Amino acid sequence: MASRVTDQAVYDAALEVIAEQGYERATTRAIADAAGINEATLFRRFVSKENLLRQAVRGNFAGFSLDLDAPGDDVAADLLTIVGYYSSLYERRGGVVLTLMREAKFSPEVAAVLAEPESLLEKVDAVILHHQRRGALVVEPPRHTFFALIGPVMMRALARRVDRRATQAPADPEAVVRRFLDGHRSLER
Amino acid sequence: MASRVTDQAVYDAALEVIAEQGYERATTRAIADAAGINEATLFRRFVSKENLLRQAVRGNFAGFSLDLDAPGDDVAADLLTIVGYYSSLYERRGGVVLTLMREAKFSPEVAAVLAEPESLLEKVDAVILHHQRRGALVVEPPRHTFFALIGPVMMRALARRVDRRATQAPADPEAVVRRFLDGHRSLER
DNA sequence: CGCTGATGCAAGTGGACACTTGCATGAACG
DNA sequence: CGTTCATGCAAGTGTCCACTTGCATCAGCG
Numbered sequence: 001m002a003s004r005v006t007d008q009a010v011y012d013a014a015l016e017v018i019a020e021q022g023y024e025r026a027t028t029r030a031i032a033d034a035a036g037i038n039e040a041t042l043f044r045r046f047v048s049k050e051n052l053l054r055q056a057v058r059g060n061f062a063g064f065s066l067d068l069d070a071p072g073d074d075v076a077a078d079l080l081t082i083v084g085y086y087s088s089l090y091e092r093r094g095g096v097v098l099t100l101m102r103e104a105k106f107s108p109e110v111a112a113v114l115a116e117p118e119s120l121l122e123k124v125d126a127v128i129l130h131h132q133r134r135g136a137l138v139v140e141p142p143r144h145t146f147f148a149l150i151g152p153v154m155m156r157a158l159a160r161r162v163d164r165r166a167t168q169a170p171a172d173p174e175a176v177v178r179r180f181l182d183g184h185r186s187l188e189r
Numbered sequence: 190m191a192s193r194v195t196d197q198a199v200y201d202a203a204l205e206v207i208a209e210q211g212y213e214r215a216t217t218r219a220i221a222d223a224a225g226i227n228e229a230t231l232f233r234r235f236v237s238k239e240n241l242l243r244q245a246v247r248g249n250f251a252g253f254s255l256d257l258d259a260p261g262d263d264v265a266a267d268l269l270t271i272v273g274y275y276s277s278l279y280e281r282r283g284g285v286v287l288t289l290m291r292e293a294k295f296s297p298e299v300a301a302v303l304a305e306p307e308s309l310l311e312k313v314d315a316v317i318l319h320h321q322r323r324g325a326l327v328v329e330p331p332r333h334t335f336f337a338l339i340g341p342v343m344m345r346a347l348a349r350r351v352d353r354r355a356t357q358a359p360a361d362p363e364a365v366v367r368r369f370l371d372g373h374r375s376l377e378r
Numbered sequence: 379c380g381c382t383g384a385t386g387c388a389a390g391t392g393g394a395c396a397c398t399t400g401c402a403t404g405a406a407c408g
Numbered sequence: 409c410g411t412t413c414a415t416g417c418a419a420g421t422g423t424c425c426a427c428t429t430g431c432a433t434c435a436g437c438g
Contacts, residue, residue: 193384193385226385226386227385227386227387229385229386229387229388230384230385230386233384233385234384
């Protein structure tokens with residue numbers, strides 16, 4: 001009675017197609033084909049394209065959380081946790097998350113799906129604020145620090161998928177943090 | 190005999206709508222409305238949506254070139270030229286260029302339009318190689334250096350349009366270059 | 379004033395695509 | 409063996425959108 005093709009297999013196919021073509025251009029037809037099921041079956045089982053994406057994202061990124069509740073005295077360690085997390089997030093499943101982030105600005109559907117794990121960012125803000133108060137980081141809007149920190153990782157991940165001439169290895173979180181802290185230090189008078 | 194609404198005014202409207210909604214979601218209807226002309230007129234004058242974009246981009250970004258033909262002895266100065274250029278490029282016209290870059294990966298139309306000014310990147314590669322040979326920059330694929338350098342500028346510009354909690358001022362090219370060079374230095378043993 | 383040509387307007391064409399539906403098949407389960 | 413139910417298949421619906429077309433208008437120009 002269960003489906004021959006498992007839900008997870010459909011999620012895999014969907015994320016793969018979406019990573020390659022983007023959510024809007026990924027037709028339900030193409031996803032169904034990639035999963036080896038009929039398009040009608042896809043809708044019978046997953047209701048809508050948006051719902052399929054939501055379930056696929058939940059299933060594949062939910063258990064994957066950031067362990068940062070107790071920021072410590074070691075900035076470098078905490079930043080490394082953050083960078084490491086985002087780095088592996090961007091590397092997962094062919095970089096779907098980056099693809100979705102790009103589309104989120106113009107597609108309310110995608111934005112809605114992505115809004116769920118958004119709360120992570122608030123954890124990150126808290127950690128950055130903590131270290132700013134300790135004097136270990138320059139005081140500026142935490143999102144600013146976050147973007148400056150994550151920038152190289154994201155750029156590298158994006159570049160890798162866009163520009164054949166860019167380095168093809170993912171960024172090394174330790175090097176990123178070190179570079180960030182060194183550059184950062186020079187900003188304090 | 191000339192058109193009441195100038196071509197330039199139509200380009201302005203098109204770029205504005207596209208910056209807000211993205212190329213694919215920006216309907217020709219919406220662009221025509223924004224320009225204050227009829228949709229039929231838009232097609233009679235500009236042939237196709239893609240062609241309109243191409244002319245708009247050419248008209249608005251062509252004369253805007255990178256003056257870098259003779260790299261000098263001063264890395265900081267050359268990097269500043271590069272960062273300054275891209276920074277103002279990303280700030281122009283509500284950030285259309287960034288919007289288009291996002292879409293380029295999945296839309297062959299947009300990619301084709303963007304390919305024209307692409308040759309700039311080769312100039313940049315040359316400058317970076319020059320300074321690598323001089324020993325002023327770590328030797329790595331030039332695109333890698335480029336993305337590490339431009340990353341903060343781009344991230345900041347993107348963040349500004351996506352995240353209300355991010356800083357709302359554009360990145361300061363001088364600070365970016367300084368931070369980059371300081372962090373860079375620490376990578377050399 | 380009469381011609382030309384660009385425009386507005388309204389209706390339409392064609393294709394892409396999310397989503398539906400009716401029917402036949404075939405596997406699992408009692 | 410017969411019922412059930414998810415599936416495949418094929419055709420179809422509705423919508424959106426780039427692009428077209430026919431016609432009336434109206435400004436500029438000789």
